[in-house]
Every structure is written in C-alpha cells, then in structure tokens.
Amino acid sequence: MPAPSPIYLDHAATTPVRSEVLEAMMPFFGPRFGNPSSMHRWGREARTALDEARERVAHCLGAGVDEICFTSGGTEADNLAVLGAWHARRNAGRNAVVSTPIEHKAVLESVHQVKREGGDERLCKMTRDGVVDVASFAALLGSDTAIASVMWVNNEIGTIQPIADLAQLAHQAGALFHTDAVQAFGKIEIDARKIPFDILTVSGHKIGAPKGIGAVYIRRGAVVEPLFHGGAQDRGRRPGTENVASVIGFARAAELAVAERAEEWSRLERMRNALETAIVARVPDAIIHGRNAPQRAPHIVNVSVPGTDSESMLMALDLRGIGCSAGSACQSGSITPSHVLSAIGVAPDVAGSAIRMSIGCLTTDECIARVADVFPSLVEKARGVASAARAS
C-alpha cells in the first residue's frame, strides 16, 4: 500500500506560491528585467509594472498609492514601523513605545531595540483568552508615547485584537498606531478608510506570493525614518532597487486573497471547527488555546495535551507525514517555549506540550479527517511513555 500523501498543516509559517502568481512574475525574470529607476524603455516598462502593482496592492488595503512601501517581508516592515516611527518622534518628547507581550518577534525585538537605544518599552497585560487587556493598554499610553504596536491576528493562537478600539486609544494620546497584519491579511477585511491604523504591515509568502516580499502601509502624514540609506526608491523610505518580480507576484496574490477572502474564511472555519471538535471528542483533556477569545481567525488551532511534549508530538506527526509547528524555532531549529502562551498565563508544562496546526490553501476535509484520526493514537503513545517515565 503506498504511503498516504503528506499533510501540510503549517500555513501560518508559509504557503506555496500560487500558479497565477508565478505566471504573473515570470516575464520579470526574463524579457521585462529592467530597473524601474532607469530612464530608457526597459526601465519605463519595469516602472509601469511596479506602479501598477502598487496601485493594486493599495486598492486591496483601501489605501492610496503613496501610502504603500514595499519591503523584503514582514520582519523588515515591522522594524521600519516600530523603529522608524520611534526614531522620527523620540526627539519630540515621545520616547515611549507601547506594545503587547504576544507580538511576533519582529515587533517584540524591535521594541526591545527601542529600549536598548534608550527608549521606554511598555508591554500591556493580556487576558487569559489571548486578547489585549484594554484598560492596561490605555494606562500605558501617554503624551510621551511615540507609537503603539498591536498585532491584528496572533500567529500562534489566532486571536483577533480589537484593532479599531486600540488605534483610537492610541490617537487620543497623540501616538501613532501600528498593526502587524501578517496573519490577518487575506482573512480579515483590511480597509484603511474604515480602521484608523497609521501603519500596517503585511507579508507575501503567507498568501501565496514568494518569500522575501512584504509591504508596509504608512498613512499620509505619518513619518517614519528609513532603516536603510541609499537611493530615492519608494520615496526614500526604502532605498534599494525594487524587487519588481516579487512585487508583481505580491500584487497578484493580494488581489486573489482579497477576492477569495469571505469564501475562504467560511471554508477554513468549517474545517477548523471540525478539527477542534474531533480532537476534543477523542482527547477530552486537550486544551485549545485562545478558543474563548471573542474573535478568532479561522486558520489556527493551537492545542496542548497534558502529559505530552511538543517536540515528541511534532516528530511523531512528521513521521506520519503531518507537518505542524510549535512555539518559535531558534536558529538551530530547536523549539523554545512559546512566549505567547506564557504571556497569556498558560502553565509552563501545558505550554510545553502545545502544537500549532494552521490550515489553508492545501487543506481539505480529507486532511482534517486523517489528522483527527491519527492524532489521538500519537497522543496515547507520547502519553503512555510520559506516565511510564514518571512511574519509573
């Protein structure tokens, strides 16, 4: 009997490039190779394509073309937002940055960098459900706050933060508001005309574009200092020859994601619910993190089974052809305990057994059924062992 095809449950980590996206990009690796800054026909051709792509991305976010800046990805975009805004405002009496302890490392480390450079770092409290404690967030804001940064959808547990409310609170204190929308893009409606964020970051490879391309929305009037120094590309906010092919691919992926958003949400939500229901039915003491949050994105299931450990479960799943993840991987590839789970008050031993399954374009009902089938037997194995080890 041939081995069943592998099941990819790590869409929050990355997704395959969509065929439409690849197709759109191909000419820019070949005949349309020009540098957008060149004045000749090759340059003009690239410039036209780039401008058009920027318009399409802007359209997807309810933004103006002058408000979109392309970056090498989410991490650079987050750095540009947090450090760029703080650098621009710290000398005007705004030396503090407010954020949450569940941010992606790209934001969290940027906030730590602010502190290392002499700024004031303030992280708000979280509820046990994985949502910002709004009162604690509000209390940290003041006339000294340069920028507040809160992710829209958490990448480990999928909880949705009340971005509109938090942005308003930040504005009341005269602070800029940034949101890392890497996991929200393509899942939640993002419209700069409806939600008052000032800066927003998105990434290409989470929505079927290649790795190495991202974008930052910077509302007209919001000033950020560039991270890099060089040419005048992207209005000087991001010097360096534009990654034309990837920008084209990103624009195509963004359009597709926005067009399919509502339908994909229901499809993912149905499968997510089926998976959670099956897991809890067969492993009754399984804990699904963030499940009680008022709002959750539909593509992330983060589950702990007491008495198991993340590493063993991930290995066992992988050896059965099922790819999941846990916590954040360090440079060596080993897993470190999740800062997100500890920030929302999950006990260390429970956090140490958490695994994240994230569904997406490659997931089908059949995948869910197979995972639901295999998961309990792996739990039993990992658990049998753990209890035997305790007994000895």
Added chain:
Amino acid sequence: MRVTKERVLVAMSGGVDSSVAAAMLVEQGYDVVGATMKLFCHDDDLPDRPCCSLDSVNDARRVCQQLGVPHYVLNLESAFGRDVVEDFVNEYANGRTPIPCVRCNTFTKFRDLLVKADAIDATWIATGHYARTVDGVMYRGVDHSKDQSYFLWGIHRAVLSRMLLPVGSQSKAETRRVAHQLGLEVIAEKVESQDICFVPDGDHTKIIRQRLGADAPSLSPGPFELSDGRVIGAHDGFARFTIGQRRGLPGGFREPMFVVAIRPGDRAVVIGPREELLGRGVVAREINWLVDTPPVGTHVDIQVRHRARPARAEIVRLDGSEIELALDEPVSAITPGQSLVLYDGDRVLGGGFIERAAGQRAPLPVRAA
C-alpha cells in the same frame, strides 16, 4: 525487496562517529531518525565550537539529508542544565573534579532522549560511542584506544537491550574510512572534540563564575598546604585544581609536587610528592550495576580515569549505593568526582562516582561540613 527493520533514533552530534553510526544503520536496513540535542546556548560568544554549535547541527542535518532520513533538533537545554551543568558546578564547589559526560549519557541521552524515542515508536536508540552492547550486556569498544565505556556505566541496565552502538565494533580509522566510502565528506575528517562541550575554551572556571558568581569560595584565594599542615603559599581558587595536577603549584621543592587533596572547608589545596598520590583502595557512590550485583569478595578490573590502564581490585564492601574496593597494587591520583568503572575483561559490570581514595598514606581530605 529489502525489508525495513525497526525504527532507531540516532543521537547525532554532527561529528564523524555518530554520522557514521547513522549511515551504518541505514545500510543495515533500519528505519533511521536522526536527532541533534541542543543542550546549552553559548549566545554569541563562541562562534566555532567543535561540538553542539550551530555548524554541528547543520552538519548533522546535511548528513541526514544525504542519507535520506529525517532529522530533528531537540531542545534538552533545561534538563541538561539541571542534571549535568548544575552538578558540574556543584562538584567543583565541593572540591571535586566532575565528569559531566557520564551524567549526560545517564540522564540526557539514555533517559530523556529515550522518552522521545518512545513517543516516535523507535525500538532502538543509537549513538556514536565506542562501546558495544550484546544481548543486554555492555562491552568495551573493540578499539581499546578509543573505548568510551568509561562514560557509559550509569545507564539504566534495562536500556542496554535497546542500544545500538555501531561504531563500537570498529576502529576510529575504520569509521573514517566508512565515512569516505559512504560519501560523507562533510564530516569524514572533522577534528575530534576533546573538550567538555559546554565549557567555553576549556576554561571551566568561566561557567562556575557564571553560575555561582565571581566571589564563589571555589574561585576565592586559599592556602597551599603540605600534608603536615604547613602553609607554603596561596592560590586563587581551588576549583582551578584537580588531584594529580602539577601546573600552577609553588616551586622550590627537591622532587616534583602534585595536588594530593582539596579541602573546600578551608579552601586548602594540599600538595605533596608522588607517593602521597597513591591510593590502596577506593570508595565510590551512586553505584549502578549493568550486571547482577556481584558479591563482596569478587575480584574485578577497575578503572579510575579515562584511558587509564585497568587495575585489579577486590570488592570489600557493598553498602546500598556505595562500594569500597581494595586494590592489588596502589593506583595514583584517585580523584573524587571522577568515575570508578568495574570490568570483567571487556565486559562492563558497573560503576560509580569516586568518593575518596581509601588507604592513602597521606591523611584523608576532610570534607566540607
């Protein structure tokens, strides 16, 4: 058609021995899963350690890729910190000379890693050690110059029947030859690591300082004494010394002088001539048997140091987890904290951590209260 044998979890350091072990098991038809244990973090201050560094993880991963088997990096940092590093620091603080590789094998590799092996349904666990296990009995590696059984006595006896040590049946030269044969050029000629993996630059005082502070008693000044109690100088921390050491001692004596005892209570390092190093017996604790416990009166071969020539001895006392042996001939530099391993020829009987030499001519070191 080739029948796949049971699954084996291979602990891979990225070095030649464990890489070849994995390759040999693949050749033998096992369902091999490679794992590199992340045991500690050097932060940024040690870019190129021979073992446990990022490059080593990458080497192990590349070897697995070449062998067509999965590879994982397992984070055992906190357990290793507790069971191995903490003990290492405490032993030095108690004036002893620890042997962390033994505790790593006992607790980290052949206990904690075994739990992971169970979770992935691996029947076997394998390493690149130069030792052999046959039918639940452990023997020295065939290549006696490379034998590592001295570090493996602490393993739970029941685990022996699940261990595969493929390179233990060959010489190091053969291992390198196999590496070339199998095309593992990445690691075939890697330099062997001699240091303790978590000790930066071979300077163990650095980690003591990190853990216990720069003002730890074991790193603070104390007297050099002769065994008659005469103070003849001062040293800058007894953790810098081990029994039998010559380097760093005061000069001006007619014969070569050695560290013969360390007294953490008054931070004294006692020095004396070669004959004061001789012990006629040895007491060890935390004894672990890999065979049925032999009775008092049994004659065995013992080794009190890695690569030392075995000495004949008789078991004269067995007391719970403590053992005392009388040596046929005196042995030099029996060092508290090191391993005592008992052999019957090539067969490993068991071992323990040396508590003290017995029957030394010099007065016994007084242990701290």
